[in-house]
Amino acid sequence: MTPILNGSNARPGPSGTRDVLPDEMRELRDMTRVMVDLLDDAGYGEVRTPTLEYERAMDGSELGPRAAYRLIDEHGDALVLRSDMTVPIVRVAVTRYEPNALPLRFSYLARAWRRVKPRSGEAREILQLGAELIGSEPADAAVELLELCGEALSSAGLADWQIGLGDGRILGELLASSGVSADDAEVLLEAVRDQDLVTVDSLAQRIAIPQAATIARTRINGVDLEEFDPVGLGINPASPAWSDLTAVVRALSPEFRARVVLDLGLAPKIDYYDGLVFEAYDPAIGRALGGGGSYDALLRAFGSSASGFGFALDTELVHAAVAGEERGEGS
Amino acid sequence: MSSDQLTIAIPRGALMTEALDCLERAGIDTAEVRSNDRKLHFPDVGIVTVRPSDVPTYVESGAADLGITGKDVLVEQSYREFVELADLDFGGCTMVVASIAGDPDPMDVAAARLGVIRVATKYPKQAAAWFASHGKQVEIVEVKGSVELAPLTGMADGIVDLVASGATLRENGLVARAEISTTTARLIANPVSHRLKATEMDRVAVLMTRA
Incomplete structure (x- = not known):
């Protein structure tokens, strides 16, 4: 196809952004409409927040994804194009509702703009679909949102989705209780975040805590807790992280549990996830379609002691996974 | 690509022979790859042969579940998403x-x-x-x-x-x-395959790293 306009007059959009043309748009809209309705029917009312947020509100906690674009308004205040919807929704929850209104359930289909690694070719502008539950009992919230995320993926037309489930605190607790220096612990956790297991192995050897490397490498498909021995890995079964994780796994339906990969090396990609964390996968796509977790730390940064749990899916990746499954990829 | 068979990206060039030796240890038949220098894609045994600097690209995209390439290449392409699984201890x-x-x-x-x-x-x-x-x-x-x-x-x-x-x-x-x-040769994995094909990947990785 020859573009109508070519040559020196052509002006591509900013790096990391793209145009969506009618054929794709029709499919994307059909898919997202079903997903939005599903969340709304589940009691997660759709909200819209401003595209622009004050930089100090969006980036002030330094817990969310870094913003890609900033600008100055006529009063000299620094604004950013929101990098995420969880932070604005937490702002809405703590500023627009009385504490006795909890628990609050919200959903959204919204664009966000985030910083990407140079040369990675990632999109700066993404269209996210997600849900947030604020002020509910943490394990109940996790089960509710994990299953809702699964239903959303099924409603999009995905057959083979799976969920990786972990808790970043497990490794941290092991290192803290083993008397590892804060510096060594940070280097090791950083290597886990970078998925550099060669460095994890050599560090674990050096600090004489080989279980740290074993935990970082533990992935169990279709998790069966009855066959799993946490003590052998140096995990204290009474620790908050392990009891949260096991309570959630036990409460999930057997059909859902069959799709879960218990992943003890799963590290959150966003800093506000401070407990249970998960990612959504499909074998047709080589990267996570989205993820979620608990973010009590973010609520604390907004002065609330409530707990929060949510997820977000990259709708364009979900759409690509649907197309991939239709082509028979990954099966 | 069947659900449990892994696709492995092998670097053409200096690291190729020893990379294929690693696969042999994991029970993967590499005879056809060794005897055919021009062919790039060997779906029966799950091998693709690519330039060393392209290995992270194939692994990140999920076109290959596993890949072998030098640490020098990984450092240069650290913006890519992959799991660095093992130091294969050759190609120093x-x-x-x-x-x-x-x-x-x-x-x-x-x-x-x-x-x-x-x-x-x-x-x-x-x-x-x-x-x-x-x-x-x-x-x-x-x-x-x-x-x-x-x-x-x-x-x-x-x-x-x-x-x-x-x-x-x-x-x-x-x-x-x-x-x-x-630098030495490293075994890398696609992050999604690393979770969804955990059992098979761990089995193959252990055999490949056993010298």
Whole structure:
């Protein structure tokens, strides 16, 4: 196809952004409409927040994804194009509702703009679909949102989705209780975040805590807790992280549990996830379609002691996974 | 691609034979790959053969579940998403700074007289990082191969390149001035395959790393 306009007059959009043309748009809209309705029917009312947020509100906690674009308004205040919807929704929850209104359930289909690694070719502008539950009992919230995320993926037309489930605190607790220096612990956790297991192995050897490397490498498909021995890995079964994780796994339906990969090396990609964390996968796509977790730390940064749990899916990746499954990829 | 068979990206070139030896240890038949230098895709045994610097690309996209390539390539492409699973302990090389033999070092002359050293390399990220950490201003000239030619033709004052024995440097009248790092072949995995095909991947990785 020859573009109508070519040559020196052509002006591509900013790096990391793209145009969506009618054929794709029709499919994307059909898919997202079903997903939005599903969340709304589940009691997660759709909200819209401003595209622009004050930089100090969006980036002030330094817990969310870094913003890609900033600008100055006529009063000299620094604004950013929101990098995420969880932070604005937490702002809405703590500023627009009385504490006795909890628990609050919200959903959204919204664009966000985030910083990407140079040369990675990632999109700066993404269209996210997600849900947030604020002020509910943490394990109940996790089960509710994990299953809702699964239903959303099924409603999009995905057959083979799976969920990786972990808790970043497990490794941290092991290192803290083993008397590892804060510096060594940070280097090791950083290597886990970078998925550099060669460095994890050599560090674990050096600090004489080989279980740290074993935990970082533990992935169990279709998790069966009855066959799993946490003590052998140096995990204290009474620790908050392990009891949260096991309570959630036990409460999930057997059909859902069959799709879960218990992943003890799963590290959150966003800093506000401070407990249970998960990612959504499909074998047709080589990267996570989205993820979620608990973010009590973010609520604390907004002065609330409530707990929060949510997820977000990259709708364009979900759409690509649907197309991939239709082509028979990954099966 | 069946659900439990893994696709593995193998680097063509210097690391290829030993990479295939690793696969043999994991029970993967590599006879056809070894006997056919032109063919790139071997779906029956789950092998694709690519340039070493393309291995992270194939693994990140999920076109390959596993890949073998040098640590030098991984450092250069650290913006890509992959799991670094194991050090395969072969293909050992040293990344060095080199220039035309003799005293004074032409890089020192350039730095003193012109303020900037022109450095040719296939590894712009690692070269820039090393010179920056040594407080030297450089102009990186990125080339795709035969880096030794750059100082001989006057295009650069020095090079950053990977050397195994140092023979190529010597034959071109160059001498190593500093060591930047050492590198070996690594086994990397696609992050999604690493979770969804965990059992099979762990089985293969253990056999591959057992020397």
